[in-house]
Amino acid sequence: xxxxxxQVVDExxxxxxxxxxxxxxxxxxxxxxxxxxxxxxPRHEHFFYRLQVVLQENWLLRLAKLHDPAVxxxxxxxxxxxxxxxxxxxxxxxxxKDELLALRDKMTGVAKPIRDARNKILSHNDLAVILxxxxxxxxxxxxxxxxxxLLCEFASVVRQAALGEPFVYDDLxxxxxxxxxxSFLYGSRGYEH
Numbered sequence: 001x002x003x004x005x006x007q008v009v010d011e012x013x014x015x016x017x018x019x020x021x022x023x024x025x026x027x028x029x030x031x032x033x034x035x036x037x038x039x040x041x042p043r044h045e046h047f048f049y050r051l052q053v054v055l056q057e058n059w060l061l062r063l064a065k066l067h068d069p070a071v072x073x074x075x076x077x078x079x080x081x082x083x084x085x086x087x088x089x090x091x092x093x094x095x096x097k098d099e100l101l102a103l104r105d106k107m108t109g110v111a112k113p114i115r116d117a118r119n120k121i122l123s124h125n126d127l128a129v130i131l132x133x134x135x136x137x138x139x140x141x142x143x144x145x146x147x148x149x150l151l152c153e154f155a156s157v158v159r160q161a162a163l164g165e166p167f168v169y170d171d172l173x174x175x176x177x178x179x180x181x182x183s184f185l186y187g188s189r190g191y192e193h
Contacts, residue, residue, distance in 0.1 A: 002162035003091035009162045012086055016155040017169040019062045020148055024173035026055035027144075035181050038188060057122060060137055064118035066151075067111040083107070086158055096161045103154045110139045110147040 002009070030036060030052050039048040070085035071077055079085060087100045117137030120126040128134075156167040 002096075002158070003089060004086065004158075004162050006163060008081070009159055012081055013155050013159055013167055013169075015062070015066060015081065016151055016167075019059060019066065020152065021170050021173050022055060022059040022062065023144070023148060025177065026052065026059060028174045028177040029055075029180075033177070033181065035185060038181075038185055041188070044188075060114050061118055061122045063111060063147075064115045064122065067107070067115055083154065090158075090162070092161065096157065099157055100154060103150050103157070107147055107150045107154070110143050113137050113139055 004012075030039070030048075033039070039045070065080070066083050068080040068082040068084065070082060070088045071079055083104050087097065087104060090097070090100075092100065114137045120129045122137075152167065152169065155169070159165055159167040
């Protein structure tokens with residue numbers, strides 16, 4: 001069991017689920033879309049470029065927030081519903097706490113550079129970064145997939161240990177993108193006639 005209420009666990013799992021959905025939407029619509037060339041058609045390229053940037057910035061910002069400290073701002077600060085909060089205030093049995101800490105530590109390889117990007121450019125307009133066109137938030141290919149597997153495992157451990165229930169997330173994003181692309185391609189082809 002855990003000291004976290006069902007409401008807190010549900011809200012934390014909702015944050016994880018939504019982050020995964022946004023990441024998958026960008027991934028399946030742009031990175032792994034066999035029909036991506038259709039999105040770059042001159043009639044649509046500016047729209048889809050903007051959408052790709054919005055999705056990228058959103059999942060990066062949400063990921064960074066999940067790795068915020070449990071408490072921020074000192075005595076008059078506030079509590080963040082974050083991975084650290086779930087660990088620090090869960091009153092977990094030692095085995096569960098160790099498992100959660102290990103998962104968090106494994107996720108840090110992706111989270112650290114993204115938090116740096118959040119602090120400089122996603123939440124602020126750091127003039128030096130803007131003028132230098134410095135690229136922030138990068139991580140090795142494949143680390144994104146690994147991160148989200150670890151996040152899913154983290155949420156699963158939390159939910160199972162706290163509520164005795166599995167973490168079920170929305171894994172239909174790929175199907176949604178495929179349905180969208182079918183309709184989009186059909187409509188695009190009809191537009192050409």
